[in-house]
Amino acid sequence: MAGAAGRVGSAVVVGASMAGIFAAAALAQSGYQVTVLERDRLPSTARSRRGVPQGEQAHVLLHRGLVTIDELLPGFRAGLLSRGAMPFDTGQMPWLGEFGWLDTSVPAFEVVSATRPLMEAVARERLLELPMVSVRDDVTVSGLVADRRGWRARTAAGEFTSDIVVDASGRSSRLEHWLPGLGRPRVEQVDAQMGYACRLYAERVPTPLRAGVMILNSPMVGTAGLALPVEGDRWLVAAAGFGDKRPPRDEIAFERFLADLPDPGITDLVSLLDPAGPVRIYRQTANQRRRWDRCDGWPRGLLVVGDALCAFNPVYGQGITVAAQQASAIRAALGVGKPIDRLLQRQMIRITDTPWSMATTADLRHPSCPGHLNAGQRLSFAWASRLGRLAAAGDVRCTRSLAAVNHLMVSPVALFHPALVGRVARPIPRRRISRPRVLEDLSQARSSASRRPPPAAPTDA
Ligand SMILES: Cc1cc2nc3c(=O)[nH]c(=O)nc-3n(C[C@H](O)[C@H](O)[C@H](O)COP(=O)(O)OP(=O)(O)OC[C@H]3O[C@@H](n4cnc5c(N)ncnc54)[C@H](O)[C@@H]3O)c2cc1C
Structure with missing residues (x-):
């Protein structure tokens, strides 16, 4: 597809992180x-950088994002795998939710687990294979000017002229200062005051776990933990907490x-890592x-x-997927001859509607989050909770439907399918899914490792 449309104009994209890479791919493929x-000097390898400070935190790429990026940048998934990223089915991931464990024998969706810098490096490599793209790093845009001839992006290296401009400069976008004539946009904000902490570990002894672990508490408790296998036989172990439960930087704390989470799975894992x-x-x-x-x-x-348009509480793992969906929509619109205009900008925000509603409804339940659920949000939350209880009681259909919604594969409207309505109407079975076997194996591995004699001290030659 690349370049198939012939040159139709020029574009400047501000920001070469995930959203900028995807938008650039969509535009190049549209001619x-x-x-x-x-702004940053881009690393030649998968290293974190100043302009993407979240890059050192654990990132999950939802299945919808994986599929969409692979369509935009063919070879993305294969590129991750060839660099050691870890594919697994999230259905196999031990997952302790608000209502109990989920059944790890129910398949869900594939993720390819990697560090954020590797995801970006592989996406950038694929982008640079397209013939009509150049990336200029170490160039900070300081202003934008529009006139009858098009756009000018101001930088210390001179002005870059183009027919169109895409702002992909992230949460701290300065667009309203660059184009004061636009006025200030209304900013919607829902802040549950969540904090993240993350540490990279290397496997010291092989662990029986292949698909990560997720330990969530109820909003009233407000803490969570996640461990993800990533490239290079390493693990990213993340802790999250709301309000005064935000996790500390201190290593012992x-x-x-992690040890205070309601299940010892992550602590058992960490004991096998360095x-x-x-x-x-x-x-x-x-x-x-x-x-x-x-x-x-x-x-x-x-x-x-x-x-730059919509940033989410990262705990729901939506940001990269939404950026990919936006790029896909840009390519589709340009493919049928639509212009880049207000209507397309509206479409960009419409793509955020569902994930926005999912993230903010969940966040508003946290005591640390100012604001209240409205009647519609209370209703949809009550419905999803009922399905969550059924999933924890082993209902396969509910488990699959919730996974599909969480991976942004289907609209939450799917949760009102008649087959689910019938289930919700019946009493919830008392049965609960038991703790996944692999976590028992992990505890065993921890006990064996602690019984093993420590490695012999090096002797002087
Ligand atoms: C802690 C944390 C965890 C997250 N976890 C997940 C996850 O699990 N899954 C997921 O999908 N998403 C996650 N996200 C969100 C994800 O990181 C972003 O949605 C994603 O990176 C897309 O961001 P972006 O490209 O729009 O902006 P950014 O990644 O912020 O990049 C903006 C880019 O613009 C550049 N730039 C800024 N100003 C200028 C300028 N004036 N001139 C030139 N360049 C400029 C910056 O240097 C940077 O490269 C997480 C976010 C955080 C904070």
Whole structure:
């Protein structure tokens, strides 16, 4: 598909992180000559960088995101796998939710688990294979000007002219300062005051676990833990907490936080690993949406995508997938001859509607989150809770449907399918799914490892 449309114009994309890469791919495949301008000096390997401070935190790429990115940038999935990323079915992942364990024998959706820098490096490599793309790093955009001839992006390296401009500069986008004539967008914000802490570990002894672990508490408790296998026989172990339960940076306190989770699975795992870096914390996690769709006089040739438009509480793992869906929509619109205009910008925000509603409804339940659920949100939450209880009682249909919604594979409307309505109407069985066997194996592995004599001290030659 690349370049199949012939050159139709020029585009500048501000920001070469995930949203910028995807938008650039969509534009290049639609016939635009694309220049991506990035403030950071981009690493030649999969390393974290200043402009993406969240890069050291655990990132899950939902199945919808994996599929969409692989369509936009063919070879993305294979590229991750060839660099050691770990594929697994999230149905096999031991998952302790608010209502109990989920059944690990019910398949769900594939994820390919990797560090965030590896995801970005592989996506960037695929982008650079497209003929009409160039990435200029170490170039900071300081302003935008629109006139009858098109757009000019101001930088210290000179002005870059183009027919269209895409702002993919992330949560701290300065678009409203660059284009004061647009006015200030209304900013929607739902902040549950969630904090993340994450530490990279290396496998010291092989673990029986292949698919990560997720331990969630109820919102009233407000803590959670996640362990993900990533490339290089390493694990990313993340802790999350709301309000005054935010996890600490201190290494001993971090492990104590994990030990206080309602299941010892992650602590058992950590005992088989060696730390491979410090604990990194991250606290800018509010859901934030800039309603550019409601501004009058939106200029032709301008789009805002990714976190610059809508950033989510990361705990739901939606941001990269939404950015990919937006790029896919841009490509589809350009493919049928639609212009880059206010209507397309509206479509960008419509793509955020479902994940926004899912994330904010869940966050508003937390005592640390100012605001209240409205009647519709209370209803949808009550419905989803009922399905969650059924899933924890072993109902396969409910388990699969909830997974499909969480991976953004289907709309939450699917949760009102007649087959589910029938189940919700009946009493919930008392049966509960038991703790996954693999976690018992993990405890065993921990006991055996602690009985093993420590490695012999090196002797002087
Ligand atoms: C702690 C945490 C965990 C997360 N976990 C997940 C997860 O599990 N799954 C998931 O899908 N998403 C997750 N996300 C969200 C995900 O990181 C973002 O949605 C994703 O990176 C897309 O962001 P973006 O490209 O829009 O912006 P960013 O990643 O913020 O990138 C913006 C880019 O623009 C550049 N830039 C900024 N200003 C300028 C300028 N003036 N000139 C030139 N360049 C500029 C920056 O250097 C940067 O490269 C998480 C986020 C956080 C904070």
